[in-house]
Amino acid sequence: MKILMAGDTHMDLEHLQYLVDVASVEADSRLFVLGDFGYWEHVPAGILFLDKLDGYAGSKGVTVYFLDGNHDKMSMILERYAEDADDEGFLRVRERIYYAPRGHRWTWDGSSFIALGGAYSVDKRQRLRWEHTLGAPAGSSWFPEEEMSDEDMDRILANGNLVTVILAHDKPRDSEPGWNRKDLDACLPNQERLQRAIEVLRPCHFFHGHLHHRYTEHMEFRATDSRILDVRVHGLDCNPDPRALDLFDRQLQSWVIYDTVSRAVVMGGPKDLASDSNDPDWTPYVDSRAGRYAKPMEAELAIAIAREYVDEMEYNDDTAHDYCHHRRVIIALLEEIRRLRLLIDS
Ligand SMILES: [Fe+2]
Numbered sequence: 001m002k003i004l005m006a007g008d009t010h011m012d013l014e015h016l017q018y019l020v021d022v023a024s025v026e027a028d029s030r031l032f033v034l035g036d037f038g039y040w041e042h043v044p045a046g047i048l049f050l051d052k053l054d055g056y057a058g059s060k061g062v063t064v065y066f067l068d069g070n071h072d073k074m075s076m077i078l079e080r081y082a083e084d085a086d087d088e089g090f091l092r093v094r095e096r097i098y099y100a101p102r103g104h105r106w107t108w109d110g111s112s113f114i115a116l117g118g119a120y121s122v123d124k125r126q127r128l129r130w131e132h133t134l135g136a137p138a139g140s141s142w143f144p145e146e147e148m149s150d151e152d153m154d155r156i157l158a159n160g161n162l163v164t165v166i167l168a169h170d171k172p173r174d175s176e177p178g179w180n181r182k183d184l185d186a187c188l189p190n191q192e193r194l195q196r197a198i199e200v201l202r203p204c205h206f207f208h209g210h211l212h213h214r215y216t217e218h219m220e221f222r223a224t225d226s227r228i229l230d231v232r233v234h235g236l237d238c239n240p241d242p243r244a245l246d247l248f249d250r251q252l253q254s255w256v257i258y259d260t261v262s263r264a265v266v267m268g269g270p271k272d273l274a275s276d277s278n279d280p281d282w283t284p285y286v287d288s289r290a291g292r293y294a295k296p297m298e299a300e301l302a303i304a305i306a307r308e309y310v311d312e313m314e315y316n317d318d319t320a321h322d323y324c325h326h327r328r329v330i331i332a333l334l335e336e337i338r339r340l341r342l343l344i345d346s
Pocket of ligand 1: 008035036069070071119169209210211
């Protein structure tokens, strides 16, 4: 079974629809979001988001799973849905949307999983200030339950049965993503707990979000019996800013596909991320099909931007030459984009 693993989606319905589309074609209709999913059911926009996503996922036959990030109101999920678990122990938030609680274990084919949500918010003070300034109730924007306690992790690791895959929101202490703005001292205790989880549970893969940065690292660790083992740590990017010039590269950096039978990442992009890896033997597992999801959308946006630009250009005698020149260039580019689109679509 193939699972589409995705980084933070932050209640971005459009990005989730894109992920659902990819999952429906490439990933046996299962999408797993690694926290900061956008569970904000305490506000009307959050309810609408869940309902709309549920409807869209249903129309595509896709099931959406998520674990909690620091920006998901996890306490409310438990309050509302703790009694409504499916056969595998996921909590049913909507018909097509399921939550994996902290420490939840399950098996899909030859792969065993554990979900370890939570992280420290580097914007905690700002969020508390918003709550205060707006007169919003405590727990509206910053959630006190955002990270696991040491006792939580002790309880989870009391079951030392090994797993194939750890799914988490935060990174483990020892991974080196190359770029990380969430490395304050206050971030470290949660990363330390996840490092402990690796040492006890010895996974082959560790997938996480939170850093908004795509990397894959072949990380060595010392297991609790002192053996040196290794794990592949995959950090996934978040939902991109739709205005970003590199929107399509960033979309491709927000997901990979994991195969539960071969226990490998079988699709993801883009290729040039190999230079970002700490693993000298890292072989890019980019599948040319991944590009399918970027190119047509890239063309759409390029055409939209170019049209806007042409419309905004002003013609007058002073700028006549520039006007004609730029206009010709843009029209030529549009033609080239259309030609490429036809090639891709065929
Ligand atoms: Fe996060």
